[in-house]
Amino acid sequence: MFCVARRLRIGSAIPFGCALAALWGAPVCAEGDTMLFTADTLELTGDARVVLVDGERSWLEGGYGKLRSSGAGDDFQARPEIGNLNLIWQPQFSWSLSATVVGSVQGGARSEGGLSQAYLSFRPMRGSSDLAFSARAGLMWPPVSLEHEGADWHVKDSITPSAINSWIGEEVKPVAIEGTAVATFGEHKLRATAAVLAANDTSGTLLTFRGWALHDRTTLAFRRQPLPPLDGELEEYQAPYTHPLLDVHSGFAHRPGYYAKIAWQPPIPIRLEFFRYDNRADPEDVNADLEWGWRTAFDNLSLVSDLGGRTQLKAQVIEGRTRMGYLEPTRRWVDNRFRSAFVMLVRRFGSARISLRAEAFDTGNRGSLVDSEYDETGWSGMIAAHHELGPFTGFVELLHVSSRREDIEAVGLKPCQRQTQLQAQLRMHW
Template identity: 30%
Template sequence: MTDRWRAAGLAIWLLATGADQAQAFDLDDLHLDGFVDGRLVQPGDEQSWIKGGLGKLRYGGGRFEPGAGGVVLVPWVQITPALTGVLDLRYDPGQRDIVGADEAYLRYRPVSTTAWRWSVKAGAFFPPISLEGTGVGWTSPWTVTPSAINSWVGEELRTIGVEPTLEWRGDAGMLTATAAIFGVNSAAGTLLASSGWNLSDTITPLGGRVRLPNLFGPESTSRTFDEDDNRPGWYAGATWKMPAYGELSVLRYDNDANLDASLHDKPWHTRFWSLGARSELDDLTFLAQGMLGDTGVAYDPVGSTTTHFYAAYVLVGWQRDDWRVAGRIDRFGTGGFNDDFDRNLGEHGMAGTLAVTWRPLDWLRLTGEALRIDSTRNARLGTGLAPRSVDDQFQLAARLFF
């Protein structure tokens, strides 16, 4: 098996092994969720980062586009009452890797009759960072395009390892503690340092690559899920849920990459804090999240480059009957100096998103979304562009669920 498919193959093997060793199950234990996504898009003028440009949105070029947003298939099986296997598959013709698996894992969660409950996940899955990705295929029920934070999580982060969780349930609420040991994510941070923050609903599949700006070479890519230093990373976090008020969550992430590893493909040491909050008041839902961290890589013969980054957003959503309306404000920035270009390649910016969703039927959801992003990045000077860019994107997405 090649390096490209090592991560995906390992995760799928875990699923198959778990199913083979568990007790027999019938077809009633096998389920399939998913959707078909169609789009009408009026993209921004900038060439998208997906095509190697410096545009920060999924679509670019300024030309009206009808097209397919893709197909998501999530087969899952209840192997035993306590053991579940999940496989998240995606077909997306707008991405570099058109077909792939986003997640593939086993989850063991035995029944508890006390205030304590534990579970463990093994395989490949998203780290517990997102407040938005609660829908099928790690999608948001509020917008088509996730926040800058969750866009980056989908682009470069995946837990390929083991994640135990411990819950305590009391009269005042529920406290959840989570930790994980993982590997095959040594390149996390490459895209964030080279391209900055993007707002896009693309998800890099296991074994896939992300496109880097043409500024760093034509057709330049990064193998996102790779193991360059044979040293595991970790994260640990906690969530406190109070039925009357909402929830608070905190997580510390560190891929613990070894920058001294003498390898052709240098690992990136990426670490950050994530803090999130969710609350509801009548028909309103409030989401807020912030992230602060840094990512660095060592270069030969001496020296290293470190990019500091931050991002935050606030989302207010209103829901009544078949309608949902959501507004979100993002702030983001990076800071770092690259000797190759003799200038600071950091950025700062903000984005505003407004989405209106109508779901007249259980199997049909229509969403209109308008997004504006205003950012300033000195790397644009290297291509003869002005540092500041203001771009707009409009989408009408139709999703047919099954």
């Protein structure tokens, strides 16, 4: 059997190299557990959808709309779209060492493609003890979301994730080295995770200037996210875009951040999780493109409970703070406190499921340049149903979001914005 290894070149070698550094020492072909290019190591996923939506133009197209697709004001606008296409490669180098590399194409407004995740995984053989260990290193999402799963990080029970996990997908994806220990104490199970991270200095930019949003677009390596129109004073200091995967200071990992998580599974059908994230960016760091360091830290509390009768409850609460700019005189230019919470019920009916979700969110700004005029309050409600049939899954979702922020009056919009979106999606995997 002959195997051929190809060297993949990316515009910047830092995140990709962190994930695939061990590839050069791995044999191209080997006996036993090594699998590089086989049917078991490759997977293709994707979706097509029809969207009916009203309200403002999407933030992806330079507007203030909070959804992935743009509306037509008070009128509904319908369009077919290609959603997300993902090619997943998960080679196995030995029984305990593997890798995950995901290339994605995201359709709709601002269609683009790129590298989604690239990391190594280490899972040593577990003995008879009640303690297990695993590790990851590379470009990846931290273990926060209760709604996403799989190497392609797809949304499990709906089309659109909550505002919390939409923000994680768009602004919280670092390069990290992560370790996890799982211990069993009688009927209790504890999982502890800790990581050192870099290249996430600008996290918080979108959340401040645009506010919360609900969509299934995610950050791709070396790609930038657009910001809504900035007022005259802010245009002088801030680029009209943000690169979430970026070290603003010269050099890699100049000020490494961290995240940590602990999950507790007691001998009842409940799981509790606590997650802490701090990118430790310097708020006064700025590069030649006027992208700044945003010191962003947040706490996330999650609960999953099986209620019986094939019904599951999920809940997440996040609270955090992001700061940017110089002190003038005692307040930084941006000092934004943010929070959101959702409750979700999922009911199974054989191969079909129905999901209900309600969420509230807000931001509070106390900076010297970005003050309470940029505060936001809002809520959303969602109902979704899906049915699985072999490699296909069909979804129908109705989503409504309502929000208020005063600063959008400067561009001629009403402070209170409402959007309703109906989607039908066909999801596929091979």
